[in-house]
Amino acid sequence: MARLFGTRLLALLGSSLLVGLVTGCGDDFCEGGNCSCPAGHDCEFECEAPPCHVECEGENSSCIGECANGECLCGAGSSCDFDCASPPCHVDCEGEACTGVCANGECTCEEGSECEFTCASSPCHVHCEGDNERCDGECSNGSCTCGPDSSCAFECQDGNCSFTCGAGSECTATCPGASPGEQGCAFTSCAAGEVTLCDDGETLTCGAPCPPPPETDD
Numbered sequence: 685m686a687r688l689f690g691t692r693l694l695a696l697l698g699s700s701l702l703v704g705l706v707t708g709c710g711d712d713f714c715e716g717g718n719c720s721c722p723a724g725h726d727c728e729f730e731c732e733a734p735p736c737h738v739e740c741e742g743e744n745s746s747c748i749g750e751c752a753n754g755e756c757l758c759g760a761g762s763s764c765d766f767d768c769a770s771p772p773c774h775v776d777c778e779g780e781a782c783t784g785v786c787a788n789g790e791c792t793c794e795e796g797s798e799c800e801f802t803c804a805s806s807p808c809h810v811h812c813e814g815d816n817e818r819c820d821g822e823c824s825n826g827s828c829t830c831g832p833d834s835s836c837a838f839e840c841q842d843g844n845c846s847f848t849c850g851a852g853s854e855c856t857a858t859c860p861g862a863s864p865g866e867q868g869c870a871f872t873s874c875a876a877g878e879v880t881l882c883d884d885g886e887t888l889t890c891g892a893p894c895p896p897p898p899e900t901d902d
Contacts, residue, residue, distance in 0.1 A: 721747045723759070731769040740764050740779070751775070751785075758782045758797075768804050775801065786810070786822075793819045795831070803841055812836050814850065830855045832875075835892075840869055847888070848873040854892035864888050 713720050714729065721727035723741045731750035738749030742759030749756055749766055751773040758764035762779035768787045775784030778794040784801050786808040793799035795813045801821035810821030814831030821828055821838055823845045830836035832850035840847075843862030849855035849871060859869035864881055865888060871879045876891030887895055 717754070719749065721749075734770045736769065738766065742778075744779075747779075756784060758784075771805050773804070791821060793821075806842060808841075810838065828857070843868045845869060847871045847890075849875060849890035851875040853890075855890040856892050856895070857888045857890075858886050860886075 713722065717735050718737045719729040721740045721744050724743045726744060726746045729738050729749040731752045734752035735754045736750060736752040737754040738751060739757040740747035740759050740762045742761050744759065744762040747758065747762055747764045750769040751766060752769035753772060755774040755776065756766035758777040758779035760778045763781045764777065764779050766775050766784040768785040771787030772789045773785060773787040774789040775786060775791040777784065777792065777797050777799050779797060782797060782799045784791055785804050786801055787804040788807060790809045790811065791801035792811045793813060793816050796815045798816065798818045801810050803822040803824045806824035807826040808822060808824045809826040810823050810828040812819035812830045812834050814834055816834040819830065819834055819836045822841055823838060824841040825844045827846045828838035829848045830850055830853050833852040834850065836853060836855045838847055838857040840859040840862065843859055845859065845868060847855065847857045862869040864886060871888060871890050874890035880889045880894065882889060882894035
């Protein structure tokens with residue numbers, strides 16, 4: 685996806701790194717398939733067998749974890765990077781920067797957060813709650829929703845998705861292999877009014893400019 689952050693979050697920094705195995709946890713911050721990264725700490729949690737749940741409590745400069753048949757939560761003021769070891773996986777981000785993998789689940793970018801979500805297995809639903817400077821996500825057999833005053837870029841993986849774009853928001857959507865603007869690849873709600881199919885024949889926009897054409901060699 686053109687507007688996805690591109691790279692995963694940077695590697696954990698400093699000697700404050702805390703590592704915990706979710707299953708058979710000997711770490712002080714894991715118990716019974718649940719791992720919690722205390723506020724202000726840097727953590728990395730690995731899941732060996734489901735179910736696995738991860739919570740980054742807040743102000744975590746780097747919190748990395750794997751969900752499996754569970755949920756990953758990124759607290760306020762945190763930078764989080766979540767993977768999915770085994771579906772279903774749900775992600776909920778209140779942090780400043782959050783990347784996460786959904787699988788047979790929902791990914792939610794809470795108000796004021798910046799998020800990037802990918803879909804590992806269908807169905808996937810993406811919710812950008814509002815005031816999201818950047819919220820990019822992949823949906824599949826589901827919906828991608830952009831709340832008010834946000835900037836969202838969505839991609840539908842299977843041609844069976846719907847998009848909504850709230851008031852004051854700029855939204856783009858693509859559906860590789862499907863027909864943009866037709867059922868399964870369309871905005872069902874566009875607060876800005878008119879939905880535009882860009883000249884590339886692939887990108888739908890609501891309240892947003894079309895992407896520039898690719899540069900060509902002279």
